[in-house]
Amino acid sequence: MSSPSSFFSPRRVLIIAQSTVTQLVRMKIFYFLAPVALLFLGLQFFDAIWFEGPEALMPEQELRMHKNICLGTMMLFTSLFAIVSTALLIPGDIEDRTLYTILCKPVPRLDYLAGKLLGVIVVLFIAMLVMDVLLVTTLHFRTEEKLLQTTEYMVKIGYPEREIAAGRAEIAAHGPTILLQFGVLSHFLKACVIAAVALLISTFSTSTLFTIATSVMIWIIGSFQSIARDGLFNDASFGEAPSWADKIVGTLISLVFPDFQLFEAISDAAARAEDVLYSDVGQLLGLSVVYVGIYVVLSWFVFSDKEF
Amino acid sequence: MSEVAAVRVKNLVKDFRGPFRGKKVHAVRDVSLKIAPGEVYGLIGPNGSGKSTTMKAVLGLVAPTSGSCAIFGKNSTKVDSRGEVGFLPENPYFYKHLTAAETVRFYGRLCGMRGRVLRDRIEEMLELVGLQEARDRRLKGFSKGMLQRIGLAQALVQDPRLVVLDEPTAGVDPKGSREIRDLILTLKERGITVFLCSHLLEQVQEICDRVGIIHGGVLVNEGRLDDLISLEDKTELILENASSVLMEQIRELVEVTHGVNLVSEGQARTTLESLFLRETQGASSQEGRRQRSGKSRKRIIR
Numbered sequence: 001m002s003s004p005s006s007f008f009s010p011r012r013v014l015i016i017a018q019s020t021v022t023q024l025v026r027m028k029i030f031y032f033l034a035p036v037a038l039l040f041l042g043l044q045f046f047d048a049i050w051f052e053g054p055e056a057l058m059p060e061q062e063l064r065m066h067k068n069i070c071l072g073t074m075m076l077f078t079s080l081f082a083i084v085s086t087a088l089l090i091p092g093d094i095e096d097r098t099l100y101t102i103l104c105k106p107v108p109r110l111d112y113l114a115g116k117l118l119g120v121i122v123v124l125f126i127a128m129l130v131m132d133v134l135l136v137t138t139l140h141f142r143t144e145e146k147l148l149q150t151t152e153y154m155v156k157i158g159y160p161e162r163e164i165a166a167g168r169a170e171i172a173a174h175g176p177t178i179l180l181q182f183g184v185l186s187h188f189l190k191a192c193v194i195a196a197v198a199l200l201i202s203t204f205s206t207s208t209l210f211t212i213a214t215s216v217m218i219w220i221i222g223s224f225q226s227i228a229r230d231g232l233f234n235d236a237s238f239g240e241a242p243s244w245a246d247k248i249v250g251t252l253i254s255l256v257f258p259d260f261q262l263f264e265a266i267s268d269a270a271a272r273a274e275d276v277l278y279s280d281v282g283q284l285l286g287l288s289v290v291y292v293g294i295y296v297v298l299s300w301f302v303f304s305d306k307e308f
Numbered sequence: 309m310s311e312v313a314a315v316r317v318k319n320l321v322k323d324f325r326g327p328f329r330g331k332k333v334h335a336v337r338d339v340s341l342k343i344a345p346g347e348v349y350g351l352i353g354p355n356g357s358g359k360s361t362t363m364k365a366v367l368g369l370v371a372p373t374s375g376s377c378a379i380f381g382k383n384s385t386k387v388d389s390r391g392e393v394g395f396l397p398e399n400p401y402f403y404k405h406l407t408a409a410e411t412v413r414f415y416g417r418l419c420g421m422r423g424r425v426l427r428d429r430i431e432e433m434l435e436l437v438g439l440q441e442a443r444d445r446r447l448k449g450f451s452k453g454m455l456q457r458i459g460l461a462q463a464l465v466q467d468p469r470l471v472v473l474d475e476p477t478a479g480v481d482p483k484g485s486r487e488i489r490d491l492i493l494t495l496k497e498r499g500i501t502v503f504l505c506s507h508l509l510e511q512v513q514e515i516c517d518r519v520g521i522i523h524g525g526v527l528v529n530e531g532r533l534d535d536l537i538s539l540e541d542k543t544e545l546i547l548e549n550a551s552s553v554l555m556e557q558i559r560e561l562v563e564v565t566h567g568v569n570l571v572s573e574g575q576a577r578t579t580l581e582s583l584f585l586r587e588t589q590g591a592s593s594q595e596g597r598r599q600r601s602g603k604s605r606k607r608i609i610r
């Protein structure tokens with residue numbers, strides 16, 4: 001037998017992650033994808049009534065609405081799923097005393113935590129992938145439909161060739177582009193960060209309910225943090241530079257609550273088909289890794305002193 | 309002792325603090341014990357006396373308030389001390405969504421086993437604990453005794469040098485409990501150290517080399533089992549088919565001998581455990597026959 005290493009081992013993390021994925025799959029969590037799929041497909045047929053008449057939406061607007069609803073659903077489902085599954089896993093292991101038998105094998109506690117989180121992230125990724133494929137497929141057909149309708153209409157009215165091409169390009173920009181994928185990526189990364197937050201809370205909380213409630217709260221505060229901070233400090237110090245006290249409090253808040261501002265900015269841009277800087281996407285990735293890393297290390301500190 | 313002890317507990321104290329700085333619970337107060345390699349050590353004591361807590365401290369699941377524990381010389385608070393130990397917790401519980409075979413596989417992999425070795429080991433373990441039939445059933449439907457068995461399989465999967473068993477026979481039927489006893493004896497033959505605690509004193513008596521009695525977190529007595537339970541000034545005599553005339557003669561003989569007292573006399577009894585076994589196992593086994601032929605046994609303790 002190979003002697004098990006007593007510090008962090010990627011292989012062991014993978015074993016625990018794999019078992020977590022199996023657990024979540026056998027808990028039939030992927031069933032929640034069914035209503036999402038129904039919603040995405042249903043949206044397909046939603047426009048028929050709207051298109052005719054004076055109230056008709058512009059084709060880009062309609063595509064944007066489709067994207068907004070889908071991306072919003074994806075964000076809501078992955079984040080909630082990240083919180084609930086993480087909150088169920090570790091307290092569940094403690095209550096079941098499954099943890100005794102795992103931790104008395106040569107398994108460092110960091111490996112256990114990292115494995116659990118990785119398992120949740122893998123499942124999140126699969127769910128996101130499925131929803132992304134659905135989004136891209138439905139949006140593709142929708143865009144094709146709009147392109148066809150608009151071209152027909154423009155040709156009938158007698159628009160010049162160049163303007164028709166420009167109109168088509170504008171509609172196509174609202175279709176399934178790489179930009180849209182950045183939006184999906186930002187929601188996925190946000191869900192990963194919120195899973196790490198839930199992991200940290202579940203290491204010291206004594207109940208699943210507390211973990212879920214607190215994580216949801218942090219998720220909401222994180223999402224509106226920039227707004228909240230602006231409201232809190234900029235209003236008070238109208239026109240002046242924020243005082244050092246405000247700065248400190250602001251920094252503290254952004255340490256305790258992850259700042260999802262960049263995540264929101266990128267997904268908004270993706271939905272509006274505005275350009276996103278690659279450097280911003282890189283920054284988003286970096287920020288997510290840093291957040292997840294910090295929360296895992298904090299969890300490890302709390303968890304390593306925990307007794308069962 | 310030149311050899312390094314399999315388990316060494318040194319002045320272990322463990323206090324649990326109640327919630328919100330409530331009253332402290334002194335679970336273990338200054339327990340020291342040493343288990344030599346190859347020994348079977350039994351810890352007995354009433355409920356809440358600190359047996360499980362001592363075992364958890366040995367496995368590093370709780371941190372000692374003071375004192376220390378070590379397994380084969382490695383401090384229990386370190387992960388590497390757990391390489392050569394298998395633990396069966398009390399009322400074990402595993403992932404409900406896994407099958408018996410998957411459960412053993414999971415724990416085997418956590419111990420760094422893989423490939424052919426692991427596959428063979430899984431079958432070996434399932435056979436050892438008598439769960440081959442249930443190998444592909446999910447643990448969700450397992451009975452308490454079956455969970456206990458899978459717990460044993462899991463504890464033994466990496467062939468550890470030390471096995472810590474917290475009430476290994478709790479919830480197991482008498483036949484299974486005898487099988488577990490035999491299993492422990494097999495482990496002992498193979499030189500594996502066993503540290504167990506149990507409320508079944510007959511079993512502890514049958515299998516343990518040394519016993520520690522813990523009460524209120526204090527180790528009140530400890531020693532070799534033979535030394536602890538032999539009553540040096542008493543002798544037991546069991547007779548088969550003794551006539552009443554012979555019995556009378558013996559009684560008279562005892563009476564005239566100076567300094568000897570007849571303490572008790574009566575029909576020899578089988579234990580409840582073996583009675584149950586006889587009734588539930590059918591008459592085929594040797595054990596059963598032996599027991600039934602002993603109907604007219606008489607027992608005298610002088």
Ligand SMILES: Nc1ncnc2c1ncn2[C@@H]1O[C@H](COP(=O)(O)OP(=O)(O)OP(=O)(O)O)[C@@H](O)[C@H]1O
Nearest residue numbers: 308324333334335354355356357358359360361362
């Ligand atoms: N996690 C804990 N928090 C608080 N008190 C605890 C904890 N674990 C054990 N105790 C207390 O420590 C004492 C010893 O408990 P322990 O489980 O070691 O007893 P035991 O000898 O194993 O009993 P049993 O025979 O019932 O299994 C008990 O008073 C118990 O209430």
Ligand SMILES: [Mg+2]
Nearest residue numbers: 359360398474
């Ligand atoms: Mg106990």
